[in-house]
Amino acid sequence: MELISNLSLGFGVALTLTNLFYCLFGVLLGTLIGVLPGIGPVATIAMLLPVTFTLPPVSALIMLAGIYYGAQYGGSTTAILVNLPGEAASVVTTLDGYQMARQGRAGAALGIAAIGSFIAGCFATVLIALFAPPLADLALKFGPAEYFSLMVLGLIAATVLAHGSLIKAIAMVVLGLLLGIVGTDVNSGTARFNFGIPELSDGIGFVTVAMGMFGIAEIIVNLEHGEKREVFTAKVTNLLPTRKDFMQAAPAIARGTLLGSALGILPGGGALLASFAAYTFEKKMAKDASQFGKGDIRGVAGPESANNAGAQTSFIPLLTLGIPSNAVMALMIGAMMIQGIAPGPQVMSEKPDLFWGMIASMWVGNLMLVVLNLPLIGMWIKLLTVPYRFLYPAILLFCCIGVYSINNSSFDVLMMVLFAILGYVCIKLECEPAPLILGFILGPMMEENLRRAMLLSRGDPMVFLQKPISAGLLAVAVLLLVIVVAPAVRKKREEAFQE
Amino acid sequence: MKIKNAKDFWAGAMFVAFGLGFAIVARNYPMGSGVRMGPAYFPTVLGLLLAVLGLAILVHSFASAHTRVPPFKFRPLILVLIAIGLFGLLLKPLGLVLATFILVIVGALGGHEFRWRDVLILASILAAFGVLVFNYGLSLPFNIWPAALG
Numbered sequence: 001m002e003l004i005s006n007l008s009l010g011f012g013v014a015l016t017l018t019n020l021f022y023c024l025f026g027v028l029l030g031t032l033i034g035v036l037p038g039i040g041p042v043a044t045i046a047m048l049l050p051v052t053f054t055l056p057p058v059s060a061l062i063m064l065a066g067i068y069y070g071a072q073y074g075g076s077t078t079a080i081l082v083n084l085p086g087e088a089a090s091v092v093t094t095l096d097g098y099q100m101a102r103q104g105r106a107g108a109a110l111g112i113a114a115i116g117s118f119i120a121g122c123f124a125t126v127l128i129a130l131f132a133p134p135l136a137d138l139a140l141k142f143g144p145a146e147y148f149s150l151m152v153l154g155l156i157a158a159t160v161l162a163h164g165s166l167i168k169a170i171a172m173v174v175l176g177l178l179l180g181i182v183g184t185d186v187n188s189g190t191a192r193f194n195f196g197i198p199e200l201s202d203g204i205g206f207v208t209v210a211m212g213m214f215g216i217a218e219i220i221v222n223l224e225h226g227e228k229r230e231v232f233t234a235k236v237t238n239l240l241p242t243r244k245d246f247m248q249a250a251p252a253i254a255r256g257t258l259l260g261s262a263l264g265i266l267p268g269g270g271a272l273l274a275s276f277a278a279y280t281f282e283k284k285m286a287k288d289a290s291q292f293g294k295g296d297i298r299g300v301a302g303p304e305s306a307n308n309a310g311a312q313t314s315f316i317p318l319l320t321l322g323i324p325s326n327a328v329m330a331l332m333i334g335a336m337m338i339q340g341i342a343p344g345p346q347v348m349s350e351k352p353d354l355f356w357g358m359i360a361s362m363w364v365g366n367l368m369l370v371v372l373n374l375p376l377i378g379m380w381i382k383l384l385t386v387p388y389r390f391l392y393p394a395i396l397l398f399c400c401i402g403v404y405s406i407n408n409s410s411f412d413v414l415m416m417v418l419f420a421i422l423g424y425v426c427i428k429l430e431c432e433p434a435p436l437i438l439g440f441i442l443g444p445m446m447e448e449n450l451r452r453a454m455l456l457s458r459g460d461p462m463v464f465l466q467k468p469i470s471a472g473l474l475a476v477a478v479l480l481l482v483i484v485v486a487p488a489v490r491k492k493r494e495e496a497f498q499e
Numbered sequence: 500m501k502i503k504n505a506k507d508f509w510a511g512a513m514f515v516a517f518g519l520g521f522a523i524v525a526r527n528y529p530m531g532s533g534v535r536m537g538p539a540y541f542p543t544v545l546g547l548l549l550a551v552l553g554l555a556i557l558v559h560s561f562a563s564a565h566t567r568v569p570p571f572k573f574r575p576l577i578l579v580l581i582a583i584g585l586f587g588l589l590l591k592p593l594g595l596v597l598a599t600f601i602l603v604i605v606g607a608l609g610g611h612e613f614r615w616r617d618v619l620i621l622a623s624i625l626a627a628f629g630v631l632v633f634n635y636g637l638s639l640p641f642n643i644w645p646a647a648l649g
Contacts, residue, residue: 405639420580459533
């Protein structure tokens with residue numbers, strides 16, 4: 001079996017002492033920032049990007065991946081104990097998880113969240129191992145036209161799944177594409193949109209944009225609201241759920257895992273969407289939905305499994321097509337490029353140790369999380385009592401040092417200020433920053449593939465419709481738009497995000 | 500005409516401004532043709548597309564539901580941004596320790612509570628942590644103390 005030999009290669013890589021260490025470090029750091037409200041995986045990974053330069057590529061990616069799925073575990077702890085989402089994807093866990101805590105069942109809620117996440121993580125790991133190779137084979141046949149259409153589809157899907165206004169999300173994507181092509185044009189050597197500033201000739205750094213719009217802008221918005229946090233410090237006992245809890249939660253875990261895995265693969269998907277969808281789904285499926293919102297264990301088990309599954313399967317488009325499906329994956333592309341690896345289908349054949357090592361590490365990381373997390377809960381609770389006024393200056397410092405150290409330049413730090421302003425204005429005007437980040441990373445790739453496709457077709461734009469794969473991808477993109485714009489679905493979508 | 504949806508109105512205006520801005524600046528570069536696209540081709544098309552999208556959002560804002568832009572609170576915004584800017588400019592001349600103190604103190608002024616004792620303790624811990632982790636741990640080439648002192 002090829003799969004087994006591949007996986008054993010992967011485990012060989014993941015189980016070396018160095019990689020185990022970075023995996024542990026990643027999942028612990030991920031849990032930490034997941035627990036702390038006000039700082040998420042995007043800002044953390046962005047901060048660590050410059051540091052990864054000094055690590056071997058496999059270790060760097062293993063660590064960064066661990067931060068993402070580790071954050072899903074940590075986010076649920078805060079949701080259950082404090083009624084605050086430690087991480088965006090655990091918003092729905094607050095609904096039933098906190099109620100369970102108030103009824104003295106915090107232990108059961110935490111336990112089932114960890115167990116559900118672990119099961120989902122294992123399943124998603126197998127799924128990646130099974131589906132990534134055939135997808136990568138398919139992607140190797142892609143020419144520039146197919147790539148361009150695929151990116152169009154990815155961007156459209158990302159806007160459809162973003163919440164809020166569709167047209168604003170599309171506008172944010174286009175703005176991101178434009179910001180992405182600032183800098184020297186590779187074909188002609190023309191420095192574009194640099195306004196005579198030499199630092200801009202190399203383009204705007206991705207980390208600068210991500211930190212400004214996510215990290216700093218969010219701190220400023222958080223500071224506008226007062227701080228009120230009521231930690232459930234009552235002793236958390238009995239981490240193991242009862243037999244009855246298990247019986248009730250098991251089907252919810254299974255459903256959440258499947259739903260989350262499917263939604264994670266979609267461009268624009270990932271943990272956030274998966275958890276929302278799973279909660280709605282559990283509510284619809286339940287014969288007696290009256291307990292939802294009052295401490296139903298299914299309302300914890302479903303979304304918590306789904307967000308972890310979604311976090312992991314969102315690696316599939318990244319690893320097979322080289323296309324990021326959400327902001328965290330866009331950062332992973334950044335990390336690969338820092339290491340001199342061009343993301344895409346060739347990664348699997350050219351660097352099998354990297355590819356399979358990373359997949360195996362996800363399983364190892366999930367095991368570490370479930371083993372370590374439950375005993376460490378006491379420590380996380382202590383951390384939650386640290387007030388935000390001590391946290392945010394620390395986050396500010398790490399953001400500044402992270403951005404500065406990429407090029408050792410003050411200019412980048414000042415650029416981050418500009419993007420923080422843009423991010424702040426966007427939050428106030430209800431424009432989601434995530435689509436902009438996706439557009440930003442895809443801008444140069446899209447232009448390059450568009451140019452190549454048009455050159456090959458001698459300037460005939462019909463090439464995008466004549467190639468069957470490309471036409472199919474574009475058709476799906478149009479279909480998605482039509483479905484969303486259709487009034488009936490639009491109403492449903494708004495309802496879904498309302499919940 | 501009355502602006503009903505102020506959020507959308509300003510968002511639309513922002514997109515129109517960005518779109519036209521990119522399209523106009525792109526006129527400085529060669530356009531090329533469909534076969535051989537010049538450096539101006541892609542940004543011009545996208546810039547105009549963005550302007551059209553922005554215009555659509557803007558027009559729609561006269562017809563859609565009533566919203567207001569939530570008020571900007573300038574104290575945290577300005578102080579946090581100044582703190583970052585100062586850190587960026589002063590890291591090289593003043594070194595990591597003093598730049599960290601400035602960042603933490605100015606940044607903390609943007610919060611709700613400001614207690615000198617707490618802020619100074621926090622700044623000391625972060626400065627020590629920064630020097631240990633970034634200078635010694637990751638050997639990033641920062642000055643620790645002001646360059647003038649040696």
